[in-house]
Amino acid sequence: MGIYLDNAATTRVDPAVASEVERVRRSAEGNASSIHQHGVNAAKHIEKARNIIAGSINAEAEEIVFTSGGTESNNTVLKGVVSLSSNEKKHIVISAIEHPSIIETARWLEEAGISVTYVSVDRDGFVSASDVEKALTAETVLVSIMHANNETGTIEPIKDIGRACTERGVLFHADACQSYTKIPLDVKEQNVDFITLNAHKIHGPKGVGALYVRKGVKIAPLLHGGEQEATLRSGTYNTEGIAGFGKAVEIAHTDDVKKMTELRDWFSKELSENIEGVLLNGPDTQRLSNIINLRIRSVDGNRLAAELDRRAISVGRGSSCSSSKSTPSHVLLALGMDSKEAEESIRISLNKWTRKKELGIVVKNMIEIVTELRMV
Amino acid sequence: MDSCQPDEKLDLAGVPCPQNSARTLIKLEGMDSGAMLEVIIDDGEPVKNVPPSVEEEGHRVVEKVRTGDRWKILIRRREE
Numbered sequence: 345m346g347i348y349l350d351n352a353a354t355t356r357v358d359p360a361v362a363s364e365v366e367r368v369r370r371s372a373e374g375n376a377s378s379i380h381q382h383g384v385n386a387a388k389h390i391e392k393a394r395n396i397i398a399g400s401i402n403a404e405a406e407e408i409v410f411t412s413g414g415t416e417s418n419n420t421v422l423k424g425v426v427s428l429s430s431n432e433k434k435h436i437v438i439s440a441i442e443h444p445s446i447i448e449t450a451r452w453l454e455e456a457g458i459s460v461t462y463v464s465v466d467r468d469g470f471v472s473a474s475d476v477e478k479a480l481t482a483e484t485v486l487v488s489i490m491h492a493n494n495e496t497g498t499i500e501p502i503k504d505i506g507r508a509c510t511e512r513g514v515l516f517h518a519d520a521c522q523s524y525t526k527i528p529l530d531v532k533e534q535n536v537d538f539i540t541l542n543a544h545k546i547h548g549p550k551g552v553g554a555l556y557v558r559k560g561v562k563i564a565p566l567l568h569g570g571e572q573e574a575t576l577r578s579g580t581y582n583t584e585g586i587a588g589f590g591k592a593v594e595i596a597h598t599d600d601v602k603k604m605t606e607l608r609d610w611f612s613k614e615l616s617e618n619i620e621g622v623l624l625n626g627p628d629t630q631r632l633s634n635i636i637n638l639r640i641r642s643v644d645g646n647r648l649a650a651e652l653d654r655r656a657i658s659v660g661r662g663s664s665c666s667s668s669k670s671t672p673s674h675v676l677l678a679l680g681m682d683s684k685e686a687e688e689s690i691r692i693s694l695n696k697w698t699r700k701k702e703l704g705i706v707v708k709n710m711i712e713i714v715t716e717l718r719m720v
Numbered sequence: 721m722d723s724c725q726p727d728e729k730l731d732l733a734g735v736p737c738p739q740n741s742a743r744t745l746i747k748l749e750g751m752d753s754g755a756m757l758e759v760i761i762d763d764g765e766p767v768k769n770v771p772p773s774v775e776e777e778g779h780r781v782v783e784k785v786r787t788g789d790r791w792k793i794l795i796r797r798r799e800e
């Protein structure tokens with residue numbers, strides 16, 4: 345079924361996760377909020393997953409709130425912190441390369457009178473902790489910087505940024521959708537108050553995520569209703585989805601990260617040796633194991649991706665969310681590229697099953713396509 | 721026979737039903753046969769619901785002690 349290299353957009357559900365989802369779907373009859381036996385049985389699936397996820401980031405079970413995914417967790421943090429803040433405290437800080445679920449939420453808040461600082465990044469996409477620190481004012485309530493970027497894979501110095509925030513009494517949120525299970529997260533070490541996680545980037549089901557909320561930190565819910573999740577997130581539990589999320593975290597393995605890193609670097613090397621004018625967007629080191637964002641001089645990224653698609657090879661064009669629009673990626677522009685350079689870029693993202701043989705086929709096809717495109 | 725020294729403790733103060741029962745059962749499942757678990761739960765619904773759901777699964781509630789608006793429940797894990 346072709347070669348899938350758009351795993352930063354989403355991943356295939358692991359068979360072990362699929363069986364867990366199916367097992368729970370067939371067996372857990374009750375509503376996980378009901379007090380009868382069937383309810384308790386459903387709640388056990390939720391609580392097992394909660395223990396696994398809490399353990400994976402060194403948090404307590406009570407600090408994990410289940411949501412419908414990264415978008416909801418990100419919206420909850422920004423809107424939930426701002427709505428509880430006092431009238432004088434109406435400033436938030438984010439980076440220029442955040443995911444749309446942060447940037448668009450911040451813009452929406454801006455229209456409602458909140459001031460937002462968009463901290464810029466360097467040519468590799470790094471946010472500097474001192475730039476964040478400089479952006480803090482007496483009015484700042486929240487800083488939100490992603491753990492790793494979804495387009496370039498740049499890993500941000502969240503521990504240092506978190507420290508700067510903690511010292512100034514400002515809440516700090518890290519969106520860790522891309523980095524989760526790939527690089528270590530430790531809420532006790534990394535000075536974070538909130539972390540966004542989701543399942544579908546790690547071979548879990550779509551439509552499931554979590555928000556870590558540090559004990560004692562107050563935040564308003566986005567959804568009101570039955571008061572599930574300590575009133576932070578109302579709505580009947582997605583029992584099978586949450587159980588599948590727990591399974592995906594349980595089976596995630598650091599060996600996979602090592603394997604992907606080797607393949608990632610081999611692939612980049614093969615391309616640079618065989619195609620002229622290949623440039624890496626983003627850093628060499630401090631980058632996620634599975635993301636390669638590259639630019640091929642005088643080759644249109646969209647045309648290259650479309651040609652690869654015709655040959656049943658799927659890659660990303662900028663961010664998955666902006667692939668239907670022809671606007672250049674806001675992330676690549678923030679790295680200092682002009683529109684033409686950004687449009688010469690594609691994103692290739694691996695998963696734990698990606699094989700060297702498949703990448704070899706992709707290299708061969710890319711050589712052919714680039715040669716053709718450069719001739720016309 | 722029942723020693724009152726718990727092997728493990730679980731503080732579920734503030735945790736609502738049925739999350740408290742679920743977490744107690746998961747904890748018990750991870751313990752050795754016959755081991756003792758001490759759980760702290762709230763007065764009201766929790767103390768009405770947690771002990772029966774634990775016994776429903778074959779574990780034994782050995783002791784229930786009230787301290788203010790909390791309860792300390794001592795449970796012996798069922799033998800496999």
Ligand SMILES: Cc1ncc(COP(=O)(O)O)c(C=O)c1O
Pocket residue numbers: 352353412413414415416418443445490492493494519520521522542543544551552553
């Ligand atoms: C960095 C980042 N944040 C948030 C999201 C949104 O997560 P979800 O698709 O679960 O809503 C994504 C991916 O889609 C992402 O890559």
